[in-house]
Amino acid sequence: MGMTSLNLALVLMVAISLGVVATRLGLSVIIGYLIAGIICGPLGFHFLETNHQLSLLSEAGIAFLLFILGLELDSKRIRSFGAKIFFYGPIQFFISTSLLMVVAHFLVEDFAQQFWIAALLALSSTAMAAQMLEQNRQVGTPHAEVAIAILLFQDMAAIALIVATPLLVGSALEQNSESLFSPQKLLIFAGWIALSYFLLSKIYSWVASTRQKEVLLATSLLTVLSFASLAHWVGLSASLGAFLAGILLANSNYRHQIEADISPLKGLLLGLFFVSVGIQFDAQPIVERPISFVLLLAAAILIKVGSIFLALRLARLDGIVARNSSLYLGQMSEFGLVLLAMATQLNILSVGLNSILTATILFSFFLSPVLVQISERIFKRFSYLTERPYDVETRSEPVIIAGYGRVGQVMARMLRLRKIGFTALDHDVRQVEIVRKFGHKIYFGDATRKDLLETAGITQAKFLLNCLDDVDSSVALTRTVREEFPNVKIWARARNRDHAMKLLELGANHVFRETLHSSAFATGDLLKEFGMTQQQADEFLSSFLRYDEKLLKEQFDRRHDQEELVSFTIQYNKNLEAVLRADESL
Structure with a gap:
């Protein structure tokens, strides 16, 4: 049966x-x-049944998935996580790999192969973990940040494994090097990467000048396909080529535009990947060796979750954060499927062992979401996070303050002076205990959690003051409240302009930048030292703040067009200078 439009439509309908x-x-x-x-594969209705069809669908799904992962691996993001990546990541990977080598010892005798299998199983699925965090509205929470930092390190480790796989098994390399690799091909590939590094930004600048988003999207897809095809021609994984294309584009000036264009396709591509994973499922190794399979699967998941928890506790992280992070990272990685495909090509493992490991990865995909949801329900039932003494609401307040740090405390003091009731939420237990001693109503817990917000009375509240210090947590809270409680007005604290735009995009009703007014008033005091009167300084500050707020709104409307945004901002600043000079001359 060929892959017809009807076949594809049936697959999408079932998915x-x-x-x-x-x-x-x-x-x-x-x-x-x-x-x-x-259901759609060989074990079901045979909508897609030939090896070529399965391989094509799987390769496309994995290639585009890794392109998206590479696109998100920009240097700014890596710097923002800082030591978390290169501290938590290596500790987790070392402990997990070391313990899993004990399991691998019962599968193969060769030490290099034992290490390779253990390292493969030590990796977690970025796609699945990110999807679960987003679906459970955990993005921005402390355990989500730790999990993402570990995943970023694992992505880099996975690429190193893909490159080094032939080197770990010298005999396989010797037997296959002539057909798979050649110095000339590798040199051409390296030259292509170097050339692309210098030319891609110029190509995108030229394409962006057309102001046609479709052309920019087509250029991105062409870049992915060219890198994937060339990597496959060299003898490397096509997915590795797509991943490298994403990394090259991650630091370009057009990264945000590319992300905005590809964003609608992201869910489709992730869905395509997981459908292709299901299609590849082979029940034969499970039927032939059920006990070995169950033991391997259980050992891999338990060792994975336990070793991640141990590593994070050794890093002196909070027990709840370590527990939640380890649960979200308990599955194996999509990179494992890429590595096993290479193993088949290089004859590194026997067909039976390769099938068992593939089935282990697939079943970990099935079990991981279930394990997370069951664990969360169990821990929620016995958790003290939302049920502590005097935490039960007896009346609702019109205002909820999320984050009781510097900004939240000032706003709370002013509301209290005007006799406006509020309920405050903060995740710092010491801060909560101190504030409660003064008779203030405050909850201990994660303000991004829907259940905690409901307990705090958000369904009756009129305003949410988002005063969270952490940018990711602030964004997660705004998203949750806007989606779940659309009638609540959100006043959100922003660390900077980029943060402000994210909050506005998610539906915040009012955004206040924490350093804007304090910096402006400090400058006003300085201007008086240069001869300005109090009235002149006040008028200057009022004009500046009014125009800056207007500029932010105009920039927000142009946020998806980088070139127009830059040119508009330059022109707006020139106009602002002219207006302020005109005001001074009056």
Whole structure:
């Protein structure tokens, strides 16, 4: 049966239907996609049945998935996580790999292969973890930040594994090097990367000048396909080529525009990947060696979760953060599928062992969302996070303050002076205990959690003051409140302009930048030292702040067009200088 439009339509229909059903049942949408793949594949209705079709669909899904991962691996993001990546990541990877080598010892005798299998199983799925964090509205929480930092390190470790895989098994390399690798091909590939590094920004600048988003998107897709095809021609994984294309574009000036264009396709591409994973599922190794399979799967997940928890506790992280981070990273990685495909090509492992490991990865995808949801329900039932003494609401207040640090405390003092009631939330238990001693109503817990917000009375509140210090947590809270409680007005604290635009995009009603007014008033005091009167300084500050707020709104409207945004800002600043000079001359 060929891959007709009808076949593809049936696959998409089954995937969408089961994704919706899984969501309605409170399960991860990923489980729906995986089951859809099994139903549509050789074990089900044979909508897609030939090896070529399965390989093509899987390669496309993985290639585009890794392109998106590479695109998000920009230097700014890595710097923002700082030591978290290169502290938590290596500790986790070393402990997990060391313990999993004990399991690998029972599978193969060669030490290099033992290390390779252990390292493969030590990796976690960036796609699945990110999807679960987003679906459970955990993005921006402390454990989500730790999990993402570990995943970023694992992505880099996975690329090193892909490159080094032939070197870890010298005999396989000797047997296959002539057909798979050649110095000339590798030199051409390296030259292509170097050339692309210098030319891509110029190409994108030329393409962006057309102001046609479709052309820019087509250019991005062409870049992915060219890198994937060339990597495959050299003998490397096509997915590695797509990943490298993403990394090269990650630091370009057009990264945000590319992300905005690709964003609508991201969910589709992730769905395609997980459907293709389900299609590849092979039940034969499970039927032939059920006990070995179950033991391997259980050992891999338990060792993975336990070692990550141990590593994070050794790094002196809070027990709850360590627990939640380890649960979200308990599954194996999509990179494992890429590595196993290379293993098949290089004859590194036997066919039976390769099938067992593939099935282990696939089943970990099935079990991971279930494990997270069951664990969260268990821990929530016995958790002290939302049920502590005098935490039960007896009346609702019109204002909820999320974050009781420097900004939240000042706003709370002013509201208290005007006899306006409020309920405050903060995740710092010491801060909560101190504030409560003064008779203030405050909850201990994560303000981004929907259940905690409901307990605090957000369904009756009129305003939410988002005073969280952490940018990711602030964004997560704004998203949750706007989606779940659309009638509540959000006043949000912003650390900078970029943060302000994110909050406005998510639906914040009013955004106040924490350093803007303090910096402006300090400058006003300085201007008086240069001869300005109090009235002149006040008028100057009022004009400046008014025009700056207007500039922010105009920039927000142009945020998806980088070139227009820059040119508009330059012109606006020139106009602002002219207006302020005219005001001075009056």
